[in-house]
Amino acid sequence: MTVTADDGFLSIKTQDSATGTVYTYSSQASPDQQEGSWDINLPFVNKRKHRQGETIWLRGLYWGYVTDTQSDYGLTHGWECGLMDFVGYQWWTSMKTSFSVGMGLHWTQMRVGKGMALTRDLDRTLRLTQAQADWTDCKGQINMYSVVIPVTFTQRLSHSFGFSLSAIANLNYYTTAKTEYQIGNLKYTEKYKGLEQRILTADFMATVGWSNAFGIFAKFSPCQPFRSGYGPRFKRWSFGISLAF
Numbered sequence: 001m002t003v004t005a006d007d008g009f010l011s012i013k014t015q016d017s018a019t020g021t022v023y024t025y026s027s028q029a030s031p032d033q034q035e036g037s038w039d040i041n042l043p044f045v046n047k048r049k050h051r052q053g054e055t056i057w058l059r060g061l062y063w064g065y066v067t068d069t070q071s072d073y074g075l076t077h078g079w080e081c082g083l084m085d086f087v088g089y090q091w092w093t094s095m096k097t098s099f100s101v102g103m104g105l106h107w108t109q110m111r112v113g114k115g116m117a118l119t120r121d122l123d124r125t126l127r128l129t130q131a132q133a134d135w136t137d138c139k140g141q142i143n144m145y146s147v148v149i150p151v152t153f154t155q156r157l158s159h160s161f162g163f164s165l166s167a168i169a170n171l172n173y174y175t176t177a178k179t180e181y182q183i184g185n186l187k188y189t190e191k192y193k194g195l196e197q198r199i200l201t202a203d204f205m206a207t208v209g210w211s212n213a214f215g216i217f218a219k220f221s222p223c224q225p226f227r228s229g230y231g232p233r234f235k236r237w238s239f240g241i242s243l244a245f
Contacts, residue, residue, distance in 0.1 A: 053091045056100065060084025062217055064240020066108060074116035074128045075234050082106035084150050084166070084245070096156035106148045106170065110234065112140035118179045120192045126177055126231040135181040142177045142232070144197065144225060146170040150205075160210045164245055168203040172225070196230035198223065207245045215242045
């Protein structure tokens, strides 16, 4: 058998030793084929290569219910919402496995139970106290705003269904609180800004669902939100829904 390759042409010649018949096969490579390469297609083998990396935008919108696990008496529950990746970058190590890092936004609100009030001292310490006797319909809340930096591992179990695990660094840039109450027929609102929140805290989040559509998440926030001695102490669990995680 003789094999000849020249300028995109491939020629194979073989001769039957018994009959002397010469068989010839020739082929010309298409322009998009690499010169000198052989492309062998085998059944049941997926030849697609995984994506090495890509920029991600506006991914991981979530909303959930928050409950405290270790708090000062008086805090009840709250709500949170956020966007995990306003912008980020994702590395694929296989067709179904990836790691990503991004930057997003987050808001959490914790509410105060009935009969309790939030007050602030001159040194900007936020305190959770019993409401005064003549205060009626008293309620309060704490609002926390953060820039989040999530590092996420994502594993698809099928074409789109899978799960993700995230470690999140929170850059807490703004925290406010307020108390609302009524005395007689008059309603009052006291607002507090410039509180002593911790600048850096961490969360841990797990999400399961359809990665390009809908999922559910659970998140644990083990860090105290205020500097020691400057506000109520509480840790949080949250549960909710996530879109395009």
